[in-house]
Amino acid sequence: MSGTLVVGASHAGIQLATALREIGDREPVTVVGAESLAPYQRPPLSKAFLHGSADTASLAFRTPAFYAEREITVLTGERVVDVSPTGATTDRGRHLAFDRLALTVGARVRMLRVPGAGLAGVHHLRDVADATRLRRALTGATSVVVIGGGFIGLEVAAAARALGRPVTVVEAADRLIPRAVAPVVSEFYRQAHERRGTAVRLGAAVTAVTGERGRATGVLLADGGHLPADVVVVGIGIVPRTELAEQLGLSCDRGIVVDRCARTSAPGVVAAGDCTVVGADRLRFESVQHATAQARAGAAALLGREEPVTEVPWFWSDQHDLKLQIAGLSAGHDDIVVRGNPDSERFSVLYYRDGALLAIDAVNATADYLTVRKALATGATIPAEHARRADRRLKEMLVASLDA
Template identity: 50%
Template structure:
């Protein structure tokens, strides 16, 4: 039984079948559409709509794989003693093992006027459809939040001909996930495309007329015209179901190194799971396709083989912001040393991030080869010294390909 029809839930079901599991597989998803990819929603989907290109699989896959897909349905409760779940419609489904792939939801914009027409978030295909319909007539767009989603949407809004302002409460773009030089590059990139960037300030209210947004007011009283306001201020993990069931929760559903919850008959994967990461050195919750897919495969493998292997996959992330593609390997938070390869002025560079002499990860813009090399190095648990990283004659690709993965 799998609760959650997003990337993690779908991959769990698919991996079980691909691995030869012959028992019953039930996948419950709260959206009425077939499981789909979320990353394109803030990118190409805004200009090229249609769910065919983003669906993870067609309806025939679920039929042929004998995966019972319950669409537009939520799990309302878990009876751990009886090992069963009850959906909102009243259906009861038993389980030998339950996988919680509950995902996350957008943080609500906590200001007056957030309920006006023209104020939106971007999380689901329905959100993307509404924004795509609004973009052609939008003249002034304000994006609240300078993270991946907000900046990807800013690109789409500029391409649609709108004047775009990004309001970021912190001092720089994407500050929670990238280093200062990478933030500075993307700030320059967006400014060159006509985007106004406001840092160190916040929105105090959305102003409107006739029930529709007409602008935003900042904390210092400044007013910015806006007929479309998009909030990208982060997400919250969906943990309420786990809390009601008495499972351990702490900014996510707490799991051990094998992704089991405090109930060994229940696992959690994806955005909703907080797990001990050897790459972070502490429990973390990661919001990425890679993490969702790899954790789903890991749990499926454990259920198929019965082997308790720690989850140690190297985290990686990406964002496409127009012509600028950023790829991140590893977790670079807390680094105290940086080495740069390439040319930031040309938009082709990699920033290697170290704590002391230990490579934590790398941020690559326009250098996919470097990104793949760093992923292989981190997966192998191998060393890459700052001196090697800074030496343009050191063949990073060849070195990474010579490595083998570290023993599990």
């Protein structure tokens, strides 16, 4: 074949293939995915799917007819294991030639490296098969330990509590979600989960998973404590898949290095999604929104167009009845403004650096979130001294610049 080969039937992969058609590409497009299922959405796996309010069929991105109408070939149940500048080989021995290549291979879960990590009853959550096994295990669990207090861990904890299971979250850092939110938000989530019956252990290192007859029975902590559990969920991060990129000699540094147009270090090769890091700062964006934007940029780049990602990054997390919405990048902030009372479970946190608005975390405060997201997208701002005025709505304080 000629045309474009998309390796990875991920959100980014399907968006990139679709974008090629939307911008007029008529050359063959083939998407190869390692999973046997048709391409599907992953975010609901730790939310609606675990709760039982979504099934496998509802996760599908598109119908078979959608791909057929656009002449996009989707190969499932095949993993690309070898790649060269002009062709790829799958684990079924199929050879796929191409003129242009897109790597949308995602990431794998970071494994827990302690004795007992391979026991039955220890779960990870990355794909439908993982989620199906975990949902089945939670229905019969007597006690659940979640290792990792990030978004995935807390969403799983919320799902397990909704099923009435005793849950303990174990986080090695001194606060929850430490890399993504300010301490005030971390503390809010600790208290909110504890109010709903989840125990939270901070600054707690796991040294082993204990077991009997091949099955997990608990988690051993560095301080000597032991937490009983017949279901252990590990959510300690992801590792971008770079094996194919390394075969091609592409620049990799904790991910496939791309520019804002999703171009790799090799002509005619783009990458998008969780497998990538962006620019000199090696930024990683683990969100569907960024994967979508990056995929569109990558499709344009394959056709010789320069359409860099300019959209404001955004993200959401549903835990119990708490909707967290994030817009912008808060890294490097030197000031925050808290609007509302965290105890009311409805508040927002605005982040600033040198007086410039960077980002917002909004908990059950969608109006604040939308206002800040609009400001970041249009180059407007909300001066911190104005944002501190609790008697005014944020949208009344938008100004064109800090000097306005």
